[in-house]
Amino acid sequence: MQRYIVGKKNQITLISALLIVFGFFGRFALESLVIFNWSLVIASILGVAPIAIQAYQAFKVRVISIDILVTIAVIGALMIQNYEESAIVTFLFLFGSYLEQRTLNKTRSAIKELTELVPESALKQMENGNFEEIDVDEVDEGDILLVKTGAKVPVDGTVLFGEGHINESSITGESVPVSKTIDSEVFAGSILENGTMQIRADRVGEDTTFGKIIELVEEAQDSKSEAERFIDRFSKYYTPAVLILGVIVWLFSRDIELAITILVLGCPGALVIGVPVSNVAGIGNGARHGVLLKGSEVINDFRKVDTIVFDKTGTLTVGNLEVAEKIFYGKNTEEVLGLLASVERESDHPLANAVLQYIGETNFSTVKETEVVKGGGIVAKVNGHRIAVGNEALMEKENVARNEKAKKDIKRFESNGNSLVLTAIDGQLKALMGIRDQIRPGVKQDLQKLKNLGVKNLVVLSGDNQGTVDLVARELGLTEAHGHMLPDEKSAYIEKLQAKGQIVAFVGDGVNDSPSLALADIGIAMGSGTDVAIETSDVVLMNADFSRLPHALGLTKATARNMKQNISIAIGVVLVLLASLLFSKWMNMSIGMLVHEASILIVILNGMRLLRYHLGGKRVKPEERVKAEKLAKAA
Structure with missing residues (x-):
């Protein structure tokens, strides 16, 4: 029976509204106090029934809820024959609960949209x-x-x-x-x-990336932050305190209506709902924008981050080698490229793949007498020419002359962080190529956004040589750059930063950097939804899209501000209502309940603003990002 009554709460709300309207019609149109009083009494009894049941259910688990305050207030109003107050208070409370639930469902629209897919x-x-x-x-x-x-792809x-x-x-x-x-x-x-x-x-099923995303977002939306736990503890003691205050007021004033009104005005509904709605909306916004935030605690910790540490390969860079610089010595460039491509086809070295990708379609020739020089490169005969392709050590071995210009070019390429590929034909240097991993399009702008959001230190840790890491740091304006670092050394460096009192986030690929992801205050995985990325990190940037990082940080800061706004609104409304009750004559139970329910809707609507949050600034062109993603996947 109890479940049935609570389940019909919305229908009871509608009936109560109709009875109240009928009662006022009977009083002013038909001039009948009997119709007025009985309509309001019935509306009060119907309305208080689901509220009293919820109060009883909460009391059984030793929780003094808002429903208890309203139930006592309505019963008291009926006892002093203030039927107008009792009917309107129950209706406003039920109607506010209906609007609250409906509005909250909208904040969960992100997970709803996901499940519909x-x-x-x-x-x-x-x-x-x-x-x-x-x-x-x-x-x-x-x-x-x-x-x-x-x-739809089913699996x-x-x-x-x-x-x-x-x-x-x-x-x-x-x-x-x-x-x-x-x-x-x-x-x-x-x-x-x-x-x-x-x-x-x-x-298949829940093991798919999509299934894991839905599970993660659902868990995140149901989790509670430190602020929410504080509100829960606060409400646990606040509600009994309001009850005691009402009793004290009645003992000293003997004004039962004043005491009952205090119970109504002291309801902390907006305070209880304000923080969760902000968190749910923030997590929902992240899900829509390819950012998975693992719960409310992550939001609370991420917003405080002042230092972000990056792995280089696959994070700041696309993770794929490309020809970044090239110089040709002499004429017949097309012939040189054809001979070079013919030789590089014989190798499966990453540098050879980068050269072939750069050359593209060309005229290939038959390669003979191929010799792979360990640690140097490859030598072969093509069309009667001796072709040597490799590093400077191979050029020395082949007695390839390098004039002053070539030596300066080589030194400049090396200082730019390139791996060198030199090509000699019959002992003559014909081409110099510098190959390196390319920086992701738009990363520099995204890093500037992080600085604008209050991140003070941007650090890159990499296993690459220091020259390459320094080049990336200079180009991107990073605070620190450290190369030749193994995974355990990265973890030790993060501990060193934390010992200095810095709040550290680590951005990596979710696999090789799992120790650092786990150790950092916030672990952020660049991934296309891999199981490891989802399991080991606090935040997942889907599809390895770096541009989602500043959005994620901005979103957590906006969510934290939104929570503070909601707390301020909730406490401010209660203080104003109580002050108005004590120091003015216009405040009564009905007006107080109306303002109370309005404050709940205000904090919900304020939280829903987060669903539309988007970090401003220039965005990278979609075609550029798609190209970078393809290169990363190809790697």
Whole structure:
């Protein structure tokens, strides 16, 4: 019976409203006090029923809730025959609860939108080779599935056949479609915008990236921050204090209506709801923008960060080697590139891959008498020419002359952090290429945004040589740069910063840097939704998109400000109401409850503003980011 009454709370609210309207109609239109009084009495009894049940349920677990205050106040108002107050107070409390729940549901719209994207069916290849539609829960790892244009990808898997463009906004927050070909990885919940493909199911159900994201956001929204726990403790003692205050006022004044009104005005509803709604809205905004915040505690800690430590490769850089600088000596550049490409095709070295990527389509020649020089490079015969491709040590061994200009070029390339690839044909130096990992597009602007948000120290720690790390630091304006660092040395350096009192966030790839991610005050993983990234870090920047980092920090700061605003509004309203009751004659129970419910809606609406939060500033062009992401994946 209790569950039934509480379940019908919205219908009771509507009936109470109609009875109140009918009562006032009877009084002023029909001039009948009997209709007026009985309508309001019935409205009061109906309205207080679900409130009293909730108060009783809370009291059974030794919690003195707001419902207890309202129940006592309404019963008291009925006893002194103040039916108008009792009916209006119950209606306003119930109606406020209805609006509060409805508005809170909107703040959870991010997780709702995610769950609506969960695919319900899949086309599975059966034993006869045909594809049949089955429930997605029936898909097992290793099954072959068919995905058609416009369909949702049902599982995490690998493309076996076909190609197309997939919208991965549900996973990464990025609306630009991503090209997928054979051996590409696809994620559940993403949408195939064009093309047809067959995929192998690698992860299914809750084990998919999409499933883990939903689970993570749900857990984060249900978690409580330090501020929320404080509010819970505060309310635990505050509500009994209001009850005691009401009793004291009645004992000294013998004014029962004043005592009852104090109970109504002292309800801390806005205080209790203000902090959670801010956290839920902030986490929801992050989910929409490809930022996974692991709970309210992360928001509280992240906003205080004053030092951010970065791994270099795959974080500040795209994680893929490219030809950054080149110089050709002499003429016939096209012929030189053709001979160079022909030799580099014989090697699987990363530098050789970078050279081939730079040269692209060219005229390849047959390579003979290939000799790989350990620690030096490769020597071969092509079209009757002796080609040597490698470093300076190989040039020395091959007796390749280098004039003063070439020596200066080599020194300059090295000082710029490049790995060198020199090409000699028949003992003559013909080409010099400097190869290095490229800085992510837009990173410099994003780092400036972090500085604007109050981050004082930007540090890069890398296993690369110091020259390369210094070059990145100079180009990006970082505070410190340290190279030749192993994972345990990075962890030790973070401990050193923390010992100085700095609040440290570490940004890495979620795999090699897991010790540093765990040790830092905030671990931030650059990842495309990998299991390791989600499990080991406090914050995940989906799709390895660095631009989401300043948004994440700005969002946590905005959420913290929003919480403080809501607390101030809640406490301020209660103080004003109590002061008005004690020092003015216009305040009464109905007006107080109206203001009280309005304050709850105000803090909820204020929290909902976070759903629209977006960190301003110039954004990197989508095509530039897509190119960088492709390079990172290719690596």
